[in-house]
Amino acid sequence: MSGAGDREAVFPTRQSLGLMKNKLKGAETGHSLLKRKSEALTKRFREITRRIDEAKRKMGRVMQIAAFSLAEVTYAVGGDIGYQIQESAKQARFRVRTKQENVSGVFLPQFESYTTEGNNDFGLTGLGKGGQQVQRCRETYARAVETLVELASLQTAFVILDEVIKVVNRRVNAIEHVIIPRTENTIKYINSELDELDREEFYRLKKVKNNKQRDNDAKELEAASKRRGSDKENTADDPGATDILGEREDQDVIF
């Protein structure tokens, strides 16, 4: 079925056959590589999903504690201190930096949190009452934010990996189901065309040979009958006999 399948538009020559064979080999190598990449990414993806699950549960717990400590502050200080805190905070104490991690060619951003030590802008808040609670609340919220940062880096990795895995899988499938069959078809087509040409050529040669044979046979037959006729005449007068070695042009032999 060489001509029926999907194939590339090439002239069936030996050169393009070579090209196609190279292409097929390349596609197979690429396929196996991509397949392995996709497997590595999927493994990583599963691990990240598991860690997201853990981080979310942890976040739930930590946020609960943090919210409770905020309620404690409200009770101890006896009012809303949000505004005061907002106004007295000048510098970020809790900071985030990013770095990149390379997972089989995919760059995943990772957020890393760190605290600037000795930066306590509202250390005196709640001096009269509730100062300890304010500080404790700050600590619990710092922990909560830490969990959030961790979760954020996992979520980003999750989204990016998801995207990349989709792309890689698409490529793997494209190579497996489109490029390789098409190249194979093309090779088959070229092979069959070349065979066809071979057969035609062989047939032609045979025909030519046959024709030659027939012509030769006919000629020989004619010559033989002529000789027989002249033999009879030669018996009457010999001088009519042809001189084979005489000055006479030979007919060219055509094969």
Next chain:
Amino acid sequence: MEGLFFNVNGGYIEGIVRGYRNTLLTGQNYNNLTQCETIDDVKLQLSPAYGDFLASLPPNPSTSSLANKTTDKLVAEFRYLQAQAVGSIAKFMEYLTYGYMIDNVALLITGTLHERDTRELLERCHPLGWFETMPVLCVATNIEELYNSVLIETPLAPYFKGSLSHQDLDELNIEIIRNTLYKNYLEDFYKFVTENPELKGTPTSEVMAEVLEFEADRRAINITLNSFGTELSKQDRKKLYPDFGGLYPEGILMLSRADDLEGVALAVSGNYDYKSYFEQVGMSGGTSGVGNMARWWS
């Protein structure tokens, strides 16, 4: 003799207060509240006491709106009592609101310092600390103007006078200002209940003096505990302690020198009640001890 003419001025108010007292939440109510699982349950439990004020809330209100409504009840009842009060009782109730005023003024000063629109701050102020000239505070755009022309007009002016200059408002931490004001306020209040001719020698004076002395001690101990690990120096800290109270003067002096929890425990050991508090919680030790202690005093 002292109770003979009590009802002339205080009879009606006393009746009202006794009525209010009956609606206070009881131990039983608190037990029920701990069983609540949703905010609607809480609302239901509160409805005998706060029904009128909670009725307008939509089902499943936010905690802050619930808190606001319950505060509204307190404010409304307080305002009613204040309107009925005469003479020294009126003055006494005014004194009660000064604490909230200090908080509000501190809030407005913070806003002015950071050049915020102080108008939006008015909504955040505690309604009990509202005074007539408070919106005027919003007129001031810089701290000098605020000090010279606006704060002078407030009831808190005497507390600023003599202890804070307008440079202080700019430079000092707002918490220190607040606590200085509070110290002056407590001292003034104490002076009022012990020296006012109408109150001197009455049961009011006795009871309130004790309450205020405890409040003064509480603040002193709290400030000490909360200042550990901050940049507040010992001299500055000493200035924030009220100049009266059960610990004054020896305990206060020792508190001002205390460096850690043991120092505080030593300072209060002169007072039997406080000593036993410290023995109950403080001996569990460590940093959690400080937190527990602070909670005790809060």
